[in-house]
Amino acid sequence: MGSLRSMFCRHAMCRKFIIICCAVVNMVQSHEFYDLKPVKLGCEIRGIDIGNPIPEEVIEQIKKDVTEHRLLIFKDQHNISPNGHVRIGRWFGDLESSFFTQHPKSPLRDIYRVSNDGSEGLRAIGTTSWHSDCLYLPKFCSYSIFHVINVSKEAETDFVPLNEIVEGLSESQLSKWEKLWLVVIRKEVRVDHPLIYSHPESNKKVLSLPTGFVKAFAWDTGDGTKFLSDREGSTEIRNEILSVLKRRLEDLKYPHMWEVGDFIIADNQAVAHWAPPSSQKPRTEVGLRVLHRVTVAGKEAPERKYDSFKEKDEL
Numbered sequence: 353m354g355s356l357r358s359m360f361c362r363h364a365m366c367r368k369f370i371i372i373c374c375a376v377v378n379m380v381q382s383h384e385f386y387d388l389k390p391v392k393l394g395c396e397i398r399g400i401d402i403g404n405p406i407p408e409e410v411i412e413q414i415k416k417d418v419t420e421h422r423l424l425i426f427k428d429q430h431n432i433s434p435n436g437h438v439r440i441g442r443w444f445g446d447l448e449s450s451f452f453t454q455h456p457k458s459p460l461r462d463i464y465r466v467s468n469d470g471s472e473g474l475r476a477i478g479t480t481s482w483h484s485d486c487l488y489l490p491k492f493c494s495y496s497i498f499h500v501i502n503v504s505k506e507a508e509t510d511f512v513p514l515n516e517i518v519e520g521l522s523e524s525q526l527s528k529w530e531k532l533w534l535v536v537i538r539k540e541v542r543v544d545h546p547l548i549y550s551h552p553e554s555n556k557k558v559l560s561l562p563t564g565f566v567k568a569f570a571w572d573t574g575d576g577t578k579f580l581s582d583r584e585g586s587t588e589i590r591n592e593i594l595s596v597l598k599r600r601l602e603d604l605k606y607p608h609m610w611e612v613g614d615f616i617i618a619d620n621q622a623v624a625h626w627a628p629p630s631s632q633k634p635r636t637e638v639g640l641r642v643l644h645r646v647t648v649a650g651k652e653a654p655e656r657k658y659d660s661f662k663e664k665d666e667l
């Protein structure tokens with residue numbers, strides 16, 4: 353009996369050991385190039401210095417990991433110059449810098465420099481609403497790549513995954529949202545984007561969050577045409593989307609507290625972000641915040657690669 357109990361205990365201990373080992377393995381995934389530690393959204397990456405030229409196969413692995421994890425947070429990157437930042441951006445395609453104004457202290461035309469101090473960078477950028485960058489372009493940006501230059505005390509940027517928001521919708525809400533288009537107007541140029549569309553790399557359903565540039569919504573008729581919602585209807589739709597977002601943020605939001613050396617590659621169509629208003633507290637109170645960003649041009653206009661009307665009929 354005693355030996356049976358001790359055998360059982362040994363078996364239980366062995367099992368516990370295996371579970372602990374598995375937990376550790378899940379916590380830090382390694383491949384030959386660097387270590388990935390999953391965080392609430394995306395992964396922290398350690399064990400690689402991307403400020404130096406790196407082999408093509410490593411670049412390909414990073415691109416795969418961005419598509420899979422959506423947010424890669426490279427830690428301890430103290431060696432990335434502005435030229436290096438731009439070079440990394442070009443791994444993903446052409447850069448898109450036509451839509452922003454360069455701050456006098458931006459080191460390069462392709463670097464957007466933001467700050468909580470107007471003499472150091474553009475103030476109050478991306479602080480009013482959750483968004484994906486450059487939504488107002490016909491092919492909005494595919495990647496946003498951030499390098500923190502100076503870290504203030506409340507230097508936070510928040511991220512949220514977009515596919516999970518779509519997947520959390522009720523069947524009727526999904527069916528309704530899949531018929532909607534955002535009417536985006538900036539500098540008198542109108543661009544229409546589907547509210548829900550297929551991510552160009554993963555093909556998963558994602559959505560575009562309505563920012564201040566979204567002036568109205570339009571409905572798909574199913575025969576290739578659209579009709580514009582009136583002002584009241586558009587306000588109602590916007591409020592519905594923002595209320596779903598607010599509810600989901602409670603469990604989905606990943607607040608990234610910047611640390612010196614952080615360098616983030618974000619899939620701009622898989623995650624949305626914003627800098628909370630607290631990021632703009634004065635330099636005298638929280639210290640200087642400076643962030644550099646590079647944006648990569650989208651390869652295609654957002655598109656539904658499925659027939660939302662057909663899916664509804666088949667349900």
Ligand SMILES: [Fe+2]
Binds near residue numbers: 478625
């Ligand atoms: Fe932004």
